[in-house]
Amino acid sequence: xxxxxxxxxxxxxxxxxxxxxxxxxxxxxxxxxxxxxxxxxxxxxxxxxxxxxxxxxxxxxxxxxxxxxxxxxxxxxxxxxxxxxxxxxxxxxxxxxxxxxxxxxxxxxxxxxxxxxxxxxxxxxxxxxxxxxxxxxxxxxxxxxxxxxxxxxxxxxxxxxxxxxxxxxxxxxxxxxxxxxxxxxxxxxxxxxxxxxxxxxxxxxxxxxxxxxxxxxxxxxxxxxxxxxxxxxxxxxxxxxxxxxxxxxxxxxxxxxxxxxxxxxxxxxxxxxxxxxxxxxxxxxxxxxxxxxxxxxxxxxxxxxxxxxxxxxxxxxxxxxxxxxxxxxxxxxxxxxxxxxxxxxxxxxxxxxxxxxxxxxxxxxxxxxxxxxxxxxxxxxxxxxxxxxxxxxxxxxxxxxxxxxxxxxxxxxxxxxxxxxx
Numbered sequence: 001x002x003x004x005x006x007x008x009x010x011x012x013x014x015x016x017x018x019x020x021x022x023x024x025x026x027x028x029x030x031x032x033x034x035x036x037x038x039x040x041x042x043x044x045x046x047x048x049x050x051x052x053x054x055x056x057x058x059x060x061x062x063x064x065x066x067x068x069x070x071x072x073x074x075x076x077x078x079x080x081x082x083x084x085x086x087x088x089x090x091x092x093x094x095x096x097x098x099x100x101x102x103x104x105x106x107x108x109x110x111x112x113x114x115x116x117x118x119x120x121x122x123x124x125x126x127x128x129x130x131x132x133x134x135x136x137x138x139x140x141x142x143x144x145x146x147x148x149x150x151x152x153x154x155x156x157x158x159x160x161x162x163x164x165x166x167x168x169x170x171x172x173x174x175x176x177x178x179x180x181x182x183x184x185x186x187x188x189x190x191x192x193x194x195x196x197x198x199x200x201x202x203x204x205x206x207x208x209x210x211x212x213x214x215x216x217x218x219x220x221x222x223x224x225x226x227x228x229x230x231x232x233x234x235x236x237x238x239x240x241x242x243x244x245x246x247x248x249x250x251x252x253x254x255x256x257x258x259x260x261x262x263x264x265x266x267x268x269x270x271x272x273x274x275x276x277x278x279x280x281x282x283x284x285x286x287x288x289x290x291x292x293x294x295x296x297x298x299x300x301x302x303x304x305x306x307x308x309x310x311x312x313x314x315x316x317x318x319x320x321x322x323x324x325x326x327x328x329x330x331x332x333x334x335x336x337x338x339x340x341x342x343x344x345x346x347x348x349x350x351x352x353x354x355x356x357x358x359x360x361x362x363x364x365x366x367x368x369x370x371x372x373x374x375x376x377x378x379x380x381x382x383x384x385x386x387x388x389x390x391x392x393x394x395x396x397x398x399x400x401x402x403x404x405x406x407x408x409x410x411x412x413x414x415x416x417x418x419x420x421x422x
Contacts, residue, residue, distance in 0.1 A: 043236050045169030046098075047127035048120055051107045055344040056086065058102030060110055062119055063126060066133040066151035066175070067095035067303040067310075069119070074301055076117035078292040080110050089292060090338075091285040091307040093377055094172060095132050100342060122159040127169040129155055132185060134177040135264050135279075135302045135310050141272045143177025144193035145214065150175050153218040164225055168236040171228070173221060174202065180258030185305060185380045188238035189224045191217050192257060200255060201248050204239035207257055209250025224248050261380050263306035266327045268317045277312040280323020283331045284351055285377075291322035306379075307335060330358045333419075336369035337376040346371025347388040354386070357408055362416030365397075384418045386411065397421070 045061070046052035052059040062077065069077065077097060081089040086101025099110065114120050122129075131151055138146030154173060158164050176183035178193030186205030191212075194200050199217050201210035203224055212220045227247040228238050238244050269277045285307035287295070295301060295309070298321065302310040311321055324331050337343065339350035354369040361367060366383040370376060373387060385396040392406035395414040403414035 043168045043170050045127055047169065048111055048114060049107070049123060049126055051102065054100060054338070054342050055340075056101050056342040058104070058107055059098055059100040059342075060102060060107060061092065061096055061098050061127075062114060063096050063129040063131075064119075064303055065129050065131040065155040066148065067135060067305075068151070069097075069301050069303065071296070071299050073114075073117045073119050074298070075296055076113050076119065078296060080113055081287075081292065082289060084110050087289055089287040091282055091287070091303055091309075093305050093307070093335075093379060094130055095303045095305045096130070097303060100338075121155075122165075124162070124165040125159045128164060128167040128171060129158060130169070130171060131155060131158075131173045131175065132182045132187070132305050133175040134179055134181050135304045136269060136277060136312075137175075137177040139271045139273075139277060139312055140269055143179050144195060145177050145197050145199070147175040147177045147191070147193070150191065150214070150218055154221055157218055157222050158225075161222065161226070163229065164222070166229055167225060170236040171225070171238070173225075176202075179262065181262045181264070182305065184258045184261040186239070188228070189221050191221060194255065200252075200257075201250070202257065203248050204237075204241070204244030205257070206245065207250075207254040208245055208248040209252045209254045210248050211250075211252050220248075259381070261306070263304060263308060264310060266308070266329075266332070267325045269310075271312070273313075275312075276314045276317050277310050278314060278317055278319075278321065278323070278325065279308055279310045280321065280325045281308050281329065281331055283324060284334070284336050284354065286351075288322075294319070294322040297321075328363075330361065330363075333363065333366040334358055334361065334369075335366065335377060335379060337371055337374075339369075339371040343371060343376075345374065347390065350386075350388060353393075353408055353411075357412035357415070360409065360412035360416060362419050364419030365422060367415055367419060382422070384415055386415060 046059055048060050048062050081099050084106045085099040090098040133147050133151050137143050138148050172187045174182040174187035174190035176192045183192045190202040191199040192202050197214040199212050200207045201220050224247045264279045266279050298311045336350050336354045339346045348371055350369040350371045366379050368378045368383055369386040371388045387394045393411045394401050395403040395418055397418050402418045405411045
């Protein structure tokens with residue numbers, strides 16, 4: 001990996017656990033060919049300071065704990081996407097965002113801008129701040145607890161512990177207010193509200209049996225993360241351990257956790273305080289320049305793991321912000337990997353094919369298009385996979401290949417049939 005010196009840290013842009021004094025660091029570039037091929041090596045998850053070298057330039061992933069970004073932070077992201085990247089901002093399946101198409105060396109300017117906007121509170125921990133949370137928690141009245149304060153507490157505790165910087169970038173934390181949305185993503189460590197301000201401690205995607213109150217919840221999550229570091233032997237995810245639940249032996253009877261992710265409903269959502277939230281889909285998870293401009297007007301945005309954006313606390317919901325808010329849109333349930341030209345591994349431009357075929361792909365199960373067998377960005381839960389191969393597209397459901405075709409029209413018809421099959 002290549003190291004590039006960067007200017008000293010500005011105040012407020014600190015290494016986790018440090019006293020805040022400036023220090024020099026390296027930004028690393030990781031090429032696609034250097035990715036680890038097994039669990040025996042370090043994970044290759046990109047970050048803001050660890051850039052992935054893709055076919056179309058550098059790719060930087062910016063963590064947004066709980067998916068939240070304020071007006072200032074979003075403006076910095078939008079400006080960076082347009083001025084330093086390829087003009088768009090990608091949403092990830094963990095509620096983070098990506099700037100891609102970066103020229104060599106542009107990551108230095110990018111990190112400085114986002115640091116100034118408050119999006120880089122820790123240089124050492126930036127890749128491990130993978131925290132998803134119930135997007136409408138505390139607003140729509142559906143959950144058993146408001147997990148928003150826990151997002152901030154967990155993030156601060158994570159960054160304050162120097163040892164936790166060693167967590168693999170694949171580790172996912174989830175804070176579910178009891179509605180069963182993000183816990184269904186099978187997080188490595190998380191909380192699932194089972195009563196008012198009482199949480200089940202989730203380990204390896206399962207209820208550990210441990211129950212904690214709100215005051216102790218973040219600390220309990222962090223202790224499991226520390227335990228994982230103590231026992232791991234090359235594993236990237238907690239559920240790769242032989243016995244994940246040994247990290248938190250419990251006394252209560254475990255409950256069955258939801259297994260089907262439930263994203264926020266599309267459209268206008270009433271809030272308890274009389275205001276409204278607008279929940280909208282981002283087609284194929286990419287915010288284009290017009291959408292970026294429209295969303296700058298929002299005071300706060302919440303990016304969800306389903307590549308939707310929630311604009312909360314609105315008194316006027318007449319503006320769509322360029323988002324798809326109709327739940328009968330053919331964009332619903334449709335996702336894809338980056339494909340060509342961004343990914344050197346991809347066999348074709350799957351995004352263009354997915355967009356062209358969407359009207360004929362019907363509705364039902366989620367469908368994810370990928371340019372190779374790696375399945376990058378695939379959704380959690382059961383879904384139809386449309387996979388590019390040297391012989392054309394394969395339509396798969398689980399381990400079963402339902403159809404093979406060189407023809408996009410025939411592929412779309414097979415997708416529609418498979419989506420309706422369950």
